[in-house]
Each structure stands twice: as C-alpha cells, then as structure tokens.
Amino acid sequence: MPTEISGELPADGREATRYLIDxxxxxxxxxxxRAAASLGVADLLAGGPLTVAELAGRAGVHEAGLRRVLRVLxxxxxxxxxxxxxxxxTPVGQALRSDAPVSARPAVLMLTDTTLWRPAGEVELSLRRGGSVFEDLFGMSFFDYVAGNPQTAATFHTGMAAFSDQENELVAAAYDFPASGVVADVGGGHGGFLLEVLRRRPGLDGVLMDEEHVVAGHRLGAEDVKGRWRAVPGDFFRExxxxxxxxxxxxxxxDWDDESCVTILRNCRRAMVPGGRVLVIDAVVPPGNEPHQAKAVDMILMTAVPGRExxxxxxxxxxxxxxxxxxRVVPTGTVVSIVEAVEP
Structure with missing residues (x-):
C-alpha cells in the first residue's frame, strides 16, 4: 500500500515524495x-490454490509474466x-469470480475498458480543452461509439448492471415506495433495480424504459414479478x-450535461400523474476532503462523456x-443517494 502521510513531514519532504511516487x-x-479479470484467474482458482505454471497453462499465457501480475495483485x-x-x-478475490453471487468482474472489465481507460489518461488535454476528449481518441462521442460497437455495448451494459447489483437491494430498501401504482425506471438498463423494487412491493407495476437493444437484455423474467411489468424501448430525450x-x-x-439532464427531467415531469415523484438516484458529491468514490468516477466522466457527478x-x-x-435527499448506505423531487 502507498506510504501513509501522518503528522509533520520531514523538513526535506522525502516522505511526501515517496508517497507521491507511489x-x-x-x-x-x-x-x-483487468488482466486477471479478463483471463478468468479467479474462476481458475475457485477449486483451490494452484501453481503459476498450472494457472498459466490453463489461461494460455506466459508463466513468468503471470507470476508478476499475481504478485502485484x-x-x-x-x-x-x-x-x-x-x-x-482471498475473500476479496472471490468477488472476481464470474459465478460470485454479486460478481465484480463485469464492472472491472467495464471500468478498465479502453473506452474509459484511454480518456482517463488524457486529463491534461481535458483541462486544456474543457470537457470530454473521447472524440479526439475515437472519432465520435462515447454513446455513438457504444451504439455502433456491439461488443463495447455488451461490456458497458453488463458492467453497469454489475455496478448496480451490489447496491440495488440497499437502495430499494432505503425508500418508501408506494404500495400500489406504477413505477417507471427511465434509462433502467437491464432492469435489475426495478426487479428489486417490484419484489419489495407486490402491489406495484413496473415499466422499464431504455434503448431497444438494451431492454432486449432485461432481467425481469422472474416468476415472482410475472405480469407486473412491461418493457418500453425509447429515447428519454424525446419522451x-x-x-x-x-x-x-x-x-x-x-452521463449528461445540464441541458440534457433538464430535458430528461422535464419529460418525466410532464409524464407523471398529479402528485407523482421523480427519484434521481446518483452519487451526491459530499463537501470536504474525505475520499468518496464519486470524486474518482467524476474524473472518468469528465474525460469520456459530457456529464459529471x-x-x-x-x-x-x-x-x-x-x-x-x-x-429531500435520502441516504442509502451505498455510494448513491436518492434525490426526491415533487411538483413545486
């Protein structure tokens, strides 16, 4: 782990220098x-410890190089x-298995995909230019690139689903959803969060809205929510x-700039029934100097897409x-909060 800075630094600043180098x-x-996740090393170790030679043989990679990667991890x-x-x-490594109850593997592969990795290395260009550098690197916007590359789209959407899976239950439990009525998940991906809400509120019906190729991969086919949902392909910038x-x-x-966000919110405002509510579930960046995942994710957003935390x-x-x-803002015990909005 990096050197910890505590107390007064030496006059020559060597401790601080070591820290910054780390x-x-x-x-x-x-x-x-990423290499370990892509190669499925955790899956290979699910049955117990293995030598590097055994791992390298099963993964089809260079033994000496794999040892160096494993040593770092x-x-x-x-x-x-x-x-x-x-x-x-280790117990942490178990979460990298593809068959873990809540696997981190898809999220790791998404966060380290070249579409996010390369822009994140161009922070200086982003600062000089102002905003995303994705088009400089890939020739088009992030979402146009995803739409035109099925493999990247699959990585992104399964990664976002995994990103959310570890928080969905806690977020759904943190809010007092109505006992009956309709809840619409706008840009809801594969429907993991909507599924959790419907399971907690048997009297609710659900609507999952996202692009057609996204809702096609929905996860709402569970028997316990049968007949209580519908998937609606669409563009939330239109309606x-x-x-x-x-x-x-x-x-x-x-993911979006202020103007785009206002368009989405206005569409929800027009569509909801009288007395309805809009729930924005996102990280709310806290003040001060304490670490928070949103502050790191915000750097990715700054370089890759028009949005921000x-x-x-x-x-x-x-x-x-x-x-x-x-x-009100409802904490959830996770990185995200629920920002509740109502009619004025």
Missing part, C-alpha cells in the same frame, strides 16, 4: 486487475501467495412512458430548471 504508480494495479489483497509458491483466492406515479432515473444523469445544490438547480422541487 500514487503515480497507481495505474499499474487496475491494469493488472497479492499486495492489494486480491490473491495470496502461499509459502509453497502457489496462489490462492418517457406516461402515467407513472414514480419515475426513477438511476445512474443516468451523471453533482453536489446537492447542483441537483436542486437542475430540478428547478425542469419545473420540479427537490424535497
């Missing part, structure tokens, strides 16, 4: 993590090098399904511009 090496770890607690030279999974009591917009607005005041401004009033 921080600059940080990009090595996600590179190694062992310093971060993903794998453990045993006294006899074999490597084993959203009308007549819902609650409109959920989860991990969507942070927002503060509570910024969300209030967006909602007001869309003809809504922020009524």
């Amino acid at each position: 921080e600059a090496l940080g990009y090595v770890y996600p590179g190694a993590l 062992a310093t971060r607690g993903v794998f453990e090098e045993l006294a006899d030279g074999r490597f084993a999974l 959203v399904p009308a007549g819902a009591d609650v409109y959920v917009i989860k991990r969507v607005l942070h 927002r503060t509570e005041a910024e969300f209030a401004g967006l909602l007001a511009a869309a003809g809504l009033r922020m009524s």
Whole structure:
C-alpha cells in the first residue's frame, strides 16, 4: 500500500515524495486487475490454490509474466501467495469470480475498458480543452461509439448492471415506495433495480424504459414479478412512458450535461400523474476532503462523456430548471443517494 502521510513531514519532504511516487504508480494495479479479470484467474482458482505454471497453462499465457501480475495483485489483497509458491483466492478475490453471487468482474472489465481507460489518461488535454476528449481518441462521442460497437455495448451494459447489483437491494430498501401504482425506471438498463423494487412491493407495476437493444437484455423474467411489468424501448430525450406515479432515473444523469439532464427531467415531469415523484438516484458529491468514490468516477466522466457527478445544490438547480422541487435527499448506505423531487 502507498506510504501513509501522518503528522509533520520531514523538513526535506522525502516522505511526501515517496508517497507521491507511489500514487503515480497507481495505474499499474487496475491494469493488472483487468488482466486477471479478463483471463478468468479467479474462476481458475475457485477449486483451490494452484501453481503459476498450472494457472498459466490453463489461461494460455506466459508463466513468468503471470507470476508478476499475481504478485502485484497479492499486495492489494486480491490473491495470496502461499509459502509453497502457489496462489490462492482471498475473500476479496472471490468477488472476481464470474459465478460470485454479486460478481465484480463485469464492472472491472467495464471500468478498465479502453473506452474509459484511454480518456482517463488524457486529463491534461481535458483541462486544456474543457470537457470530454473521447472524440479526439475515437472519432465520435462515447454513446455513438457504444451504439455502433456491439461488443463495447455488451461490456458497458453488463458492467453497469454489475455496478448496480451490489447496491440495488440497499437502495430499494432505503425508500418508501408506494404500495400500489406504477413505477417507471427511465434509462433502467437491464432492469435489475426495478426487479428489486417490484419484489419489495407486490402491489406495484413496473415499466422499464431504455434503448431497444438494451431492454432486449432485461432481467425481469422472474416468476415472482410475472405480469407486473412491461418493457418500453425509447429515447428519454424525446419522451418517457406516461402515467407513472414514480419515475426513477438511476445512474443516468451523471452521463449528461445540464441541458440534457433538464430535458430528461422535464419529460418525466410532464409524464407523471398529479402528485407523482421523480427519484434521481446518483452519487451526491459530499463537501470536504474525505475520499468518496464519486470524486474518482467524476474524473472518468469528465474525460469520456459530457456529464459529471453533482453536489446537492447542483441537483436542486437542475430540478428547478425542469419545473420540479427537490424535497429531500435520502441516504442509502451505498455510494448513491436518492434525490426526491415533487411538483413545486
């Protein structure tokens, strides 16, 4: 782990220099993590420890190089090098298995995909240019690139689903959804969050809205929600399904600039029934200097897409511009909060 800074630094600043050098090496770890995830190393170790030669043979890679990758990841607690030279999974590493109950593997592959990795390395260009550098690198916007590349689209949408899977249950439990009526999940991806809401509220019906190729991969076929949902392909910049009591917009607005966000919110405002609610579920960037995942994700957003993570005041401004009033912010025990909006 990087050197910890505590107390007064030496006059010559050597401790601070060592710390910053370790921080600059940080990009090595996600590179190694991506390799391990892509090769399925955690799956290979599911049955117990293996030698590097055994792992390399099964993965079809160079043995000496794999040892170096595993050694780096062992310093971060993903794998453990045993006294006899074999490597084993740690409790953290178990989450990298593709068959883990809540697998991190798709999210790791998404976050380290070249479509996010390359722009993240161009922060200086982003600062000089102002905004995303994705078009400089790929010749088109991020979402146009995803739409035209099925493999990238699959990586992105399965990654976002995995990103959300570890929080959906807690987020759904944190909010008092109505006992009956209709909840519409706008830009809801494969429907993992909507599924959790419907399971918790047997009297609710659901609408899943996203692009046609996205809703085609929905996960709402579970027997316990049969007959209580419908999938509606569409473009939330044009319109959203009308007549819902609650409109959920989860991990969507942070992808878009303010003007685009206001368009989405206005469409929800027009479509909801009188007395309806809009729930924006996104990270709310906290003030101060404490670490928060949203502050790191915001750097990815800055370089790859038009959007950003927002503060509570910024969300209030967006909602007001869309003809809504922020009524409260509900913590969920996860990275995201629920920003509730109602009619003024």
